[in-house]
Every structure is written in C-alpha cells, then in structure tokens.
Amino acid sequence: MFSLKEKAIKLIFACLAFSCLLFLLAIVAALFLESYPLFLKVNIFKFIFGKSWYPTFDPPEFGILPLISGTFLVSVGALFICIPLGIGSALYIHELAPEKSRKILKPLVEFLGAVPSIVFGFFALTIVAPFIAKTFNLPTGLCALTASLVLGIMAIPTITSISEDALSFVPNSFREASYALGANKFQTMFSIIVPAASSGILTSIILATGRIVGETMTVLMASGQAAVIAKSFFSPVRPMTATIASEMGEAASGSLHYHSLFAIALILFLITLAFNILAEKINQKYTKK
Amino acid sequence: MDDNKIKIEAKNINFYYGQMQILKNLSVNFYENQVTAFIGPSGCGKSTFIRLLNKMNELAPNSSVSGEIYLDGENILDKKTNAVKIRRKVGMVFQKPNPFSKTIFQNISYGLQLCKTPKKLIPEIVEESLKHAALWNEVKDRLHKSALELSGGQQQRLCIARCLAIKPEVILFDEPCASLDPISTSKIEELVLKLKKYYTIAIVTHNMQQAARVSDQTAFMYLGELIEFSPTKEMFVVPKEKKTQEYLSGRFG
Ligand SMILES: Nc1ncnc2c1ncn2[C@@H]1O[C@H](COP(=O)(O)OP(=O)(O)OP(=O)(O)O)[C@@H](O)[C@H]1O
Ligand SMILES: [Mg+2]
Numbered sequence: 001m002f003s004l005k006e007k008a009i010k011l012i013f014a015c016l017a018f019s020c021l022l023f024l025l026a027i028v029a030a031l032f033l034e035s036y037p038l039f040l041k042v043n044i045f046k047f048i049f050g051k052s053w054y055p056t057f058d059p060p061e062f063g064i065l066p067l068i069s070g071t072f073l074v075s076v077g078a079l080f081i082c083i084p085l086g087i088g089s090a091l092y093i094h095e096l097a098p099e100k101s102r103k104i105l106k107p108l109v110e111f112l113g114a115v116p117s118i119v120f121g122f123f124a125l126t127i128v129a130p131f132i133a134k135t136f137n138l139p140t141g142l143c144a145l146t147a148s149l150v151l152g153i154m155a156i157p158t159i160t161s162i163s164e165d166a167l168s169f170v171p172n173s174f175r176e177a178s179y180a181l182g183a184n185k186f187q188t189m190f191s192i193i194v195p196a197a198s199s200g201i202l203t204s205i206i207l208a209t210g211r212i213v214g215e216t217m218t219v220l221m222a223s224g225q226a227a228v229i230a231k232s233f234f235s236p237v238r239p240m241t242a243t244i245a246s247e248m249g250e251a252a253s254g255s256l257h258y259h260s261l262f263a264i265a266l267i268l269f270l271i272t273l274a275f276n277i278l279a280e281k282i283n284q285k286y287t288k289k
Numbered sequence: 290m291d292d293n294k295i296k297i298e299a300k301n302i303n304f305y306y307g308q309m310q311i312l313k314n315l316s317v318n319f320y321e322n323q324v325t326a327f328i329g330p331s332g333c334g335k336s337t338f339i340r341l342l343n344k345m346n347e348l349a350p351n352s353s354v355s356g357e358i359y360l361d362g363e364n365i366l367d368k369k370t371n372a373v374k375i376r377r378k379v380g381m382v383f384q385k386p387n388p389f390s391k392t393i394f395q396n397i398s399y400g401l402q403l404c405k406t407p408k409k410l411i412p413e414i415v416e417e418s419l420k421h422a423a424l425w426n427e428v429k430d431r432l433h434k435s436a437l438e439l440s441g442g443q444q445q446r447l448c449i450a451r452c453l454a455i456k457p458e459v460i461l462f463d464e465p466c467a468s469l470d471p472i473s474t475s476k477i478e479e480l481v482l483k484l485k486k487y488y489t490i491a492i493v494t495h496n497m498q499q500a501a502r503v504s505d506q507t508a509f510m511y512l513g514e515l516i517e518f519s520p521t522k523e524m525f526v527v528p529k530e531k532k533t534q535e536y537l538s539g540r541f542g
Contacts, residue, residue: 099350173387177448180343180381181400181455182373191399196390 027269035263038062038256047263053227055247055257062260064267066229070144070237071213071268073230074223077148078155078212083205085152086159090201093160094167095189106164113157121221124150129222138234142224145233150218155208162207166200167193199286203279210275214268216241240264293320296459296489297342297365302356304337304346304513311337313513315356319459319506324481324490326504326521328497330536333510335493336384339461341365342491343379344372360459377404380457384464386444388436388451393419393428396436396447400455414454422450423480442473449480460484462492466499478503497537501525509533 038047042062050063093105128149129141136145170193178188194201224236227243244261251257297319304312311334319325327335340346344365346354358365365375388396397415406414415432419425424446428439436447445465452460462481466474481490481503494500500507500521507521509532517524517533528534 174389177387180376182376183403192389
C-alpha cells in the first residue's frame with residue numbers, strides 16, 4: 001500500500017514533467033501541419049534561398065532570404081554588443097568589483113533582464129532611432145543598427161547572469177594557485193578563470209543568440225520593416241519574427257501567405273532549437289570532465 | 290646549531306580577522322635549507338601564519354596584521370613590498386591538490402610565462418621540474434593530456450613541480466598530504482627531504498610522525514600562540530612545555 005501510493009505520486013510527477021515534451025511535440029506538429037501546404041506549392045529551396053518576398057503580389061513570391069538575412073544581420077550586430085558588455089560586466093561583478101558595487105550591480109542587471117520587450121521597443125523608437133538618424137545623417141533611424149543596439153542591450157542580462165554563474169563555479173583554489181605563482185589579478189582572470197569558465201560563457205552566448213533570433217516585439221518596432229536584402233547596417237531590414245508578427249493579421253487563414261508565415265516560424269523554431277541543443281551539448285561535454 | 294642561517298625571521302606577528310585575533314605575538318625563525326614544521330590543533334592559525342609568508346593574506350578581505358617578517362632582510366609585511374616578487378621567491382603548495390584544468394605541460398608553463406621565461410627554455414624547465422618532483426616518469430608520455438586525469442598524489446606532485454619551476458627560494462606546504470593515501474604521502478615526504486637541500490621549507494601538518502620524519506625545527510601552536518619552537522629532535526623527545534607534551538601524547542587536539 002505504501003509503495004502503491006509512492007508509485008502514484010511518482011507517476012503524477014512524471015506526467016507533469018513529460019507534459020513539457022507533449023507541448024513541444026504539439027508545437028512542432030502545429031508548425032508542420034500549417035506550413036506543409038506551402039511546401040506542396042513552393043520548393044523548399046526556393047523558399048529559403050529566394051530573394052524576393054512578395055506574398056501578396058500576383059503571382060506571389062515566397063523567398064525568405066531577405067528575412068533570414070535581416071535576422072542574421074541584426075543578430076550579428078546585437079552579439080557584437082552583448083558579448084563584450086555581458087562578459088565584461090560578469091567579470092567585473094564577479095572578479096573585480098568591491099562588495100558594495102557588486103551589491104548594486106547584480107540586481108540592476110537582473111532588473112534589466114526583467115524589462116518587457118515592448119518597453120525596449122519604445123526605447124528604440126523614441127531614443128535610439130532618432131539618435132542614430134541624427135548621428136549618421138540617415139533619413140530614418142529605424143534600421144538594422146538600431147535593432148541590433150537594442151537587442152544587444154536586451155541580451156546582456158542573459159550573458160551576464162549565466163557567465164557569472166560559470167565564474168562562480170571556478171574553484172577558489174585556482175585563483176589561489178595562480179596568485180601564489182606570482183600572477184596578478186588580470187593574468188589570473190584571463191589565463192585561468194576565463195578558460196575554466198569558458199563552457200558556461202559559451203553557453204550564455206548561445207542562449208543569448210537564441211533569444212536575439214527569436215525576439216519579436218523589439219525588432220518589429222525598431223528594424224524599419226523593409227523586406228529586402230540589406231546593403232548595410234544603416235538599411236532598414238525585416239527579420240523573420242517581425243515579418244510573422246506584422247503579416248499574420250492580414251494573411252487570410254488558409255491562404256498560401258498564411259501557410260508561408262508558419263513555414264517561417266518553423267524555420268525559426270528549428271534555428272533556436274539548434275542553438276539550444278548546441279548549448280546543451282557544450283554543457284555536457286564540459287561538465288563530464 | 291649555531292651555524293643555522295636565518296632565511297626568514299618573523300617578529301611579533303599579530304593577525305586579525307575583523308575584531309577577532311587569530312595570531313598572537315608570534316615570532317619564528319626559518320633556517321636556510323631546513324624544514325620547519327607547524328603543528329597544532331585545527332583552527333590554531335597555522336595556515337593563517339604561513340600564508341603571511343607569501344602575502345596570500347592580502348587576498349583575504351577584512352583582515353589586518355602587525356609585526357615584521359624579514360625575508361633576506363626585506364620586510365614581507367610592508368605594504369610597499371611587491372607581492373609578485375615575494376610570491377616568486379616564496380612558493381606554495383596547498384592542502385588540496387589544485388592543478389589548473391589545463392594540460393600537465395601548461396600547468397607548469399603558466400608560471401614560467403608569467404615571469405617571461407623565453408619560450409625556447411620552457412620545455413626543458415618543465416622536464417626538469419617534473420623530474421625534481423619525482424613525476425616525470427609517470428607523465429612523460431602524456432604531457433599534453435589534462436592534468437585533472439592524474440591521481441590525487443600525482444596532482445599534488447604536479448603542483449610541487451609547478452611551484453619548483455619558477456625557482457623559488459622558500460616553499461610553503463600547507464598540509465600537502467591531507468588528501469592523499471599513504472603511498473603518495475611517503476612519496477611527498479621523500480620529496481620534501483630531497484628538496485630541502487635547495488630550498489627553505491615550511492610545512493603544516495596534522496601528522497606528528499610526518500613532522501618528526503621530515504622536519505628539523507618544529508613550531509607548536511595553540512589558539513594563535515606559539516607555545517614552543519625547538520629543534521624537532523628535542524621537541525619530540527623532551528618537550529619543554531606542558532602543553533606541547535599533552536598535545537604530542539594525544540591528550541587533546
Ligand atoms: N576568511 C576568514 N574569515 C574569518 N575567520 C577566518 C577566516 N579564515 C580563517 N579564519 C579563522 O582563523 C582561525 C585560524 O584558521 P587557520 O585556517 O589558520 O587554522 P589552521 O591552524 O590552519 O587549521 P587547520 O589545521 O584546520 O587547517 C580559525 O579560527 C578560523 O576560523
Ligand atoms: Mg590550515
């Protein structure tokens with residue numbers, strides 16, 4: 001009787017845990033089912049590598065390369081911002097800061113992570129975009145650079161908090177050993193601590209990338225919404241997420257346009273899934289040792 | 290033993306963590322090419338004391354120290370004394386083997402790179418240090434494998450090699466065998482005896498036999514005070530202080 005009760009409890013928790021898997025499967029199924037009709041009409045290679053996205057023209061064109069390139073450009077730009085800032089602040093907070101600044105900085109970074117993305121969107125619209133337009137003398141500040149900047153800032157907390165965890169797992173004995181050999185703070189930090197925490201830092205970058213690629217609201221507001229392959233960071237772009245969000249409302253349910261948006265979502269899902277699996281793999285590889 | 294040459298002279302050391310006094314007016318001499326053992330019950334301040342000798346105390350926040358420690362005439366405790374310089378002269382081996390998560394080779398070359406040793410010379414010094422630490426034969430075929438794959442005893446000898454590589458004059462051992470099996474322990478003890486020809490050595494240990502076997506001088510500490518400091522042979526045969534006698538006979542600790 002005792003073990004029966006135990007079994008029941010275990011079963012309940014197993015169900016709870018596996019429900020995650022169920023949701024994931026349901027999402028994948030929905031994406032597949034809804035994007036499948038598109039691929040009956042449009043070749044998947046043409047879809048991914050096609051250079052023009054004119055879903056409402058006659059005949060429509062469903063080439064998402066401009067959207068992929070928009071996502072790519074904005075993401076790379078954002079990484080250039082969040083990697084140095086994120087890792088730099090993690091190092092400062094964990095290795096260099098005096099107790100007092102640490103106590104202020106840590107919650108601040110966490111708070112930055114809790115700011116809703118729509119707020120970042122407003123920040124982009126009202127502050128960053130006008131600033132960029134003025135500084136670089138552009139007709140509009142809503143461009144890849146603005147989106148990158150704001151996305152980069154948004155992703156800092158992800159990198160900082162995960163990197164900081166990684167730093168805190170580096171045993172103190174490494175620091176002592178390094179100092180005892182006559183290393184100074186910076187030599188210890190860059191030659192011993194950072195390499196020892198590298199898997200965690202790498203994981204933080206990958207998860208941040210996933211977040212950047214999947215972020216919607218901010219890029220919708222900040223990127224300028226031009227579905228063409230961008231020539232530079234100053235061109236307006238239209239990342240995949242922004243496309244889905246802005247066109248879903250106007251695409252008639254069941255139309256090819258509608259299915260093509262699901263297909264974009266499917267590809268986006270696969271990309272972020274790949275990033276997460278990669279992060280998991282890296283973590284496993286290093287924690288085994 | 291009048292011909293003992295003093296390498297390090299610690300005078301009237303007081304050490305505090307916050308308000309709490311950990312070391313009370315300690316004075317100890319370390320003689321060149323001798324092994325000085327520190328014994329005493331847990332928490333009496335042995336580690337705290339020897340960490341003063343290579344300025345590791347400066348890493349502990351909220352601590353303060355008074356007194357003087359002369360190493361070849363230079364006051365280690367002086368704020369102006371360069372910590373890096375002192376740490377190159379006074380190496381340290383810790384209680385738990387703490388090799389870096391790098392290769393065996395890199396564990397040793399790291400310290401060499403820090404003191405700007407020409408690249409050409411590094412392999413040679415690595416080999417030499419590993420030989421000195423009695424580890425070469427066991428690792429010569431896997432220098433470029435991770436140091437974490439070594440056994441605990443091998444790791445500790447690697448840490449010793451790492452310390453020897455930068456050619457210190459003094460080596461501090463803080464319970465170097467605490468986490469090792471008897472065979473590894475005796476290897477380390479042999480090593481300590483061999484090394485004292487070239488270095489001045491301080492060793493903290495909880496193992497009385499070990500202190501008796503490897504040391505020339507023994508310092509017995511109790512609650513932050515130095516109770517007795519005498520040649521090991523004398524202390525273990527006829528302790529001068531009653532406290533020492535009680536401790537050595539295992540009546541407390
Ligand atoms: N960072 C610290 N902050 C406050 N007190 C400390 C700190 N480190 C050590 N102490 C205290 O200082 C005293 C001496 O510690 P120490 O490590 O020197 O003892 P020990 O003789 O080496 O002991 P053991 O044989 O267990 O290693 C202890 O009472 C300890 O609690
Ligand atoms: Mg100790």
